[in-house]
Amino acid sequence: MGFIIFRLIIFAALVWVGIRLLKAYNRKKLEYQQKHVKDKKEQSEQMVQCRFCSLHLPQKDAVKHEQLWFCCHEHKQHFLDDGPEQR
Numbered sequence: 001m002g003f004i005i006f007r008l009i010i011f012a013a014l015v016w017v018g019i020r021l022l023k024a025y026n027r028k029k030l031e032y033q034q035k036h037v038k039d040k041k042e043q044s045e046q047m048v049q050c051r052f053c054s055l056h057l058p059q060k061d062a063v064k065h066e067q068l069w070f071c072c073h074e075h076k077q078h079f080l081d082d083g084p085e086q087r
């Protein structure tokens with residue numbers, strides 16, 4: 001009888017440790033995902049200005065030429081050909 005109780009205690013301890021490990025693992029995973037999403041968000045929300053038409057747009061949608069940003073390839077080409085848009 002004492003042996004069965006001993007086994008139950010061991011079993012309960014194992015389950016308890018298992019649940020704790022699982023929770024710790026899930027928390028780490030969640031932290032990693034949140035950090036990852038945050039990094040991605042920050043990167044995509046970086047705004048740049050088109051040198052040709054002064055439009056602001058997310059860096060991920062912009063076209064880069066050396067140190068200059070453009071909203072599209074057409075504006076990059078116009079800028080390189082004619083300089084900034086005359087207003």
Ligand SMILES: [Zn+2]
Pocket residue numbers: 050051052053054055070071072075
């Ligand atoms: Zn533009």
